[in-house]
Amino acid sequence: MQFSIPQSLKNLSELFPVSLYIVGGYIRNAIMGLPNTDIDIVSSLKLEEVEKIIKNSKFRMKIKSKTLGSAIIYLENGEEVEYTTLRRDFYPAGGAHVPEKVEFIDDVEEDAKRRDFTCNALYYDIKNDKVLDFYGGIDDINKKILRTVETPDQVLSHDGLRILRLFRFQCELNFKIDKQTRLSAFTYINNLRDVSGERFIYEITRILHSPEKYPKIAKKNAYMSALKQFNKAKLWPIFGIDCQKIKFKMVKKVERKSKGFLIDVIDTVNPISISYYLNLILTDSFKMPKKMVEQYINILSGYYEALNHQQNKPYFFKYFNNFPEIYSLLLHKSKYLANKYQFFYKYIISHKLIVTIKDLKITGEDIKKNYPTVSAKRYIPILESLLSDVFDGLIANEKQELIEAVEKKLKFL
Numbered sequence: 001m002q003f004s005i006p007q008s009l010k011n012l013s014e015l016f017p018v019s020l021y022i023v024g025g026y027i028r029n030a031i032m033g034l035p036n037t038d039i040d041i042v043s044s045l046k047l048e049e050v051e052k053i054i055k056n057s058k059f060r061m062k063i064k065s066k067t068l069g070s071a072i073i074y075l076e077n078g079e080e081v082e083y084t085t086l087r088r089d090f091y092p093a094g095g096a097h098v099p100e101k102v103e104f105i106d107d108v109e110e111d112a113k114r115r116d117f118t119c120n121a122l123y124y125d126i127k128n129d130k131v132l133d134f135y136g137g138i139d140d141i142n143k144k145i146l147r148t149v150e151t152p153d154q155v156l157s158h159d160g161l162r163i164l165r166l167f168r169f170q171c172e173l174n175f176k177i178d179k180q181t182r183l184s185a186f187t188y189i190n191n192l193r194d195v196s197g198e199r200f201i202y203e204i205t206r207i208l209h210s211p212e213k214y215p216k217i218a219k220k221n222a223y224m225s226a227l228k229q230f231n232k233a234k235l236w237p238i239f240g241i242d243c244q245k246i247k248f249k250m251v252k253k254v255e256r257k258s259k260g261f262l263i264d265v266i267d268t269v270n271p272i273s274i275s276y277y278l279n280l281i282l283t284d285s286f287k288m289p290k291k292m293v294e295q296y297i298n299i300l301s302g303y304y305e306a307l308n309h310q311q312n313k314p315y316f317f318k319y320f321n322n323f324p325e326i327y328s329l330l331l332h333k334s335k336y337l338a339n340k341y342q343f344f345y346k347y348i349i350s351h352k353l354i355v356t357i358k359d360l361k362i363t364g365e366d367i368k369k370n371y372p373t374v375s376a377k378r379y380i381p382i383l384e385s386l387l388s389d390v391f392d393g394l395i396a397n398e399k400q401e402l403i404e405a406v407e408k409k410l411k412f413l
Contacts (some may be wrong), residue, residue: 004030008075009081012054018045021124021132024120027124032217034216041081042086042123047069061073061083069087086105087104087114088113112132116148116155116166119137119169144176145176146169148178151184152181152183153184160189164195167185167225168203168207174217174218174219209223221252227251250333254332255328260329278297301318303333320355357387361398367383367403371407378410385412
């Protein structure tokens with residue numbers, strides 16, 4: 001079996017006094033004829049030993065974790081590979097993604113026991129041009145089956161993340177899950193509680209976009225196989241979503257799968273306040289960055305306010321910047337409303353109307369300078385009122401005219 005290995009990686013292997021192996025997805029993808037990006041390599045050398053042998057070479061190393069024996073090695077051509085020392089992992093009872101103790105070893109077959117699925121437990125000996133397959137991974141790849149290396153309970157009982165990865169690989173690779181592996185995944189489904197919100201949203205996003213990963217073997221709506229399993233397992237409350245089953249409709253229609261997923265969540269839960277609920281699950285449960293949360297809330301609030309027939313002017317004051325994405329969502333719900341708002345959006349652009357207070361030729365500092373007794377709390381309401389007047393053509397967006405108009409606003413705001 002021949003593999004296309006970067007020459008720089010072959011050069012690195014020549015520096016090693018022991019066998020250097022490529023492990024995992026790279027080998028799996030090569031067998032399946034799929035593109036490769038990440039390369040993981042392993043050997044029996046500890047990090048300090050690797051540092052010594054590459055010290056005066058063109059290779060560089062950056063340690064990730066001394067405890068786990070992992071590092072990034074920068075190859076001659078600038079590519080990065082992840083290096084790990086062969087090891088045996090020991091996990092605490094009760095479920096945990098990170099082992100509580102590791103033991104560095106020189107037995108590659110023993111290292112294979114800590115892998116998740118047979119298709120990912122293949123080792124390619126670079127020097128000897130040989131594949132090591134301890135668990136029948138090649139046969140499982142040919143049969144398109146996802147199966148754990150050891151017994152499913154041994155592999156899945158301590159790591160909820162592996163359960164998520166199981167369903168992701170099912171979607172990305174278009175594989176079937178071995179019966180016993182599936183049963184074990186459901187047995188330990190509560191271990192998903194140990195998966196961080198950030199990692200959950202990362203995995204669920206990759207599941208939602210799984211057909212894009214390997215278009216050559218993609219199955220349309222492949223992600224639905226995982227989402228149906230999640231519904232069956234009733235796992236959504238684990239991640240702060242107030243329902244046991246989600247009715248999936250929009251996620252099947254829209255290109256922006258994460259937005260479609262959240263629309264289906266909202267339509268299922270039907271919260272009193274959409275913005276409050278989104279902030280709750282995206283910030284508290286998924287730990288998404290603040291700016292990203294604000295953008296999601298704006299886009300989805302804009303989608304629902306359009307469905308509620310919000311008036312054009314206040315609508316675009318709030319949602320103008322994100323309207324192109326809102327429009328792409330609306331098209332799948334109501335073409336009439338999508339085109340109605342799209343017409344006004346184009347009108348704003350063609351007539352160069354301003355829709356945000358940032359576009360005004362006056363700021364809070366101008367109000368402060370010309371009306372020093374006015375409380376700073378009143379600046380935004382005043383500016384918003386001026387924006388409305390400019391939009392309606394009642395006053396021009398000229399600094400002096402706006403400053404003079406402030407005096408009239410002070411009587412009412």
